[in-house]
Amino acid sequence: MKIPLLFGVLALMTSFSPNAEELPASLREDGQYRNQVVLPKDGFMKKLRIGIKYLLLSKPAGTRPQAPLPVEQLSRDQLLAAPDYSLWRLGHSTVLLKMGGEFLLTDPVFSERASPVQWAGPLRFHQPPISIADLPPIKAVILSHDHYDHLDEHAIKALAGKSEYFLTTLGVGDRLLEWGVPASKVRQLDWWQETQVGGLRLVATPAQHFSGRSLFDSNSTLWASWVIIDKDFRLFFSGDTGYFPGFKQIGERFGPFDLTLMETGAYNVAWPNVHMQPEETLQAHLDVRGKTLLPVHNGTFDLSIHDWHEPFDRISALAQAKGVPLSTPRMGERIDLRQPRLGEHWWEQVDSPASAVTP
Numbered sequence: 573m574k575i576p577l578l579f580g581v582l583a584l585m586t587s588f589s590p591n592a593e594e595l596p597a598s599l600r601e602d603g604q605y606r607n608q609v610v611l612p613k614d615g616f617m618k619k620l621r622i623g624i625k626y627l628l629l630s631k632p633a634g635t636r637p638q639a640p641l642p643v644e645q646l647s648r649d650q651l652l653a654a655p656d657y658s659l660w661r662l663g664h665s666t667v668l669l670k671m672g673g674e675f676l677l678t679d680p681v682f683s684e685r686a687s688p689v690q691w692a693g694p695l696r697f698h699q700p701p702i703s704i705a706d707l708p709p710i711k712a713v714i715l716s717h718d719h720y721d722h723l724d725e726h727a728i729k730a731l732a733g734k735s736e737y738f739l740t741t742l743g744v745g746d747r748l749l750e751w752g753v754p755a756s757k758v759r760q761l762d763w764w765q766e767t768q769v770g771g772l773r774l775v776a777t778p779a780q781h782f783s784g785r786s787l788f789d790s791n792s793t794l795w796a797s798w799v800i801i802d803k804d805f806r807l808f809f810s811g812d813t814g815y816f817p818g819f820k821q822i823g824e825r826f827g828p829f830d831l832t833l834m835e836t837g838a839y840n841v842a843w844p845n846v847h848m849q850p851e852e853t854l855q856a857h858l859d860v861r862g863k864t865l866l867p868v869h870n871g872t873f874d875l876s877i878h879d880w881h882e883p884f885d886r887i888s889a890l891a892q893a894k895g896v897p898l899s900t901p902r903m904g905e906r907i908d909l910r911q912p913r914l915g916e917h918w919w920e921q922v923d924s925p926a927s928a929v930t931p
């Protein structure tokens with residue numbers, strides 16, 4: 573069906589225009605935020621050609637799993653009873669953290685599709701391990717940028733009543749206010765700005781990406797990575813980003829990190845500056861001085877033309893070759909942030925002959 577793929581084309585066309593100058597993030601020109609370094613400016617026709625070629629005409633069958641993914645269902649009681657310093661992957665870049673006795677939620681997307689409408693667009697491979705209604709109270713929702721696979725309007729509205737704070741980049745918070753989130757709950761940060769939530773220190777750090785949710789708002793909001801610090805524990809969440817010198821800056825200022833949640837998926841040679849190839853993911857982890865790497869931005873949505881499991885395959889091989897500890901939990905599986913379980917290749921069983929089903 574070509575209609576869902578058309579929304580991928582539209583997203584690429586409306587938002588992929590990272591034309592940068594070396595300026596602080598808060599300085600804008602013509603109402604657009606900029607990256608730290610100059611990136612190629614892609615015209616409308618080039619974006620249209622890329623979208624049609626890669627998202628409409630060259631879509632192989634392997635971009636979606638042929639069998640259900642293993643998902644561990646969660647309950648509120650389980651989460652409340654879990655020890656501190658726990659993590660659960662809920663899908664794509666949605667991660668639930670329990671730190672300092674509080675729950676944090678990154679880039680919550682719970683809808684069936686990462687799309688402006690729910691009748692077309694990229695469809696989930698799996699259901700979330702827990703519903704928003706069953707989640708315990710959330711101390712803070714952490715948002716990296718406003719793309720549909722990271723900012724889900726329905727999820728934000730559902731979380732508005734059970735989340736104490738929403739931490740966003742500049743401009744993204746304005747969207748939340750439009751959706752009815754009380755202003756007292758929203759904190760908007762520029763790069764290198766920080767805030768305290770309970771006993772946690774959170775810093776919005778640079779990323780190399782772009783933003784937009786329509787034809788008319790390209791780069792009107794900021795994008796970022798995030799640093800989360802609790803006493804002697806440090807976590808880095810990359811958000812969406814291409815590889816850039818800012819990783820070394822972040823590592824110098826805030827590293828080393830006990831765990832990094834690094835984007836590893838939805839990459840393509842046609843958009844090399846705004847998403848990382850797995851080799852770059854590993855290098856970014858090393859640049860920020862990370863210890864254990866947990867790859868995210870994979871396993872939930874079909875957003876490029878690589879096999880759905882390829883990001884796991886490639887980052888696993890690279891990490892093994894470099895001796896980097898790699899944690900790849902199943903969706904809904906609890907891991908200990910201080911001693912994450914390493915080495916399981918659960919995705920290798922999904923498309924095996926024993927589990928394959930007719931699509």
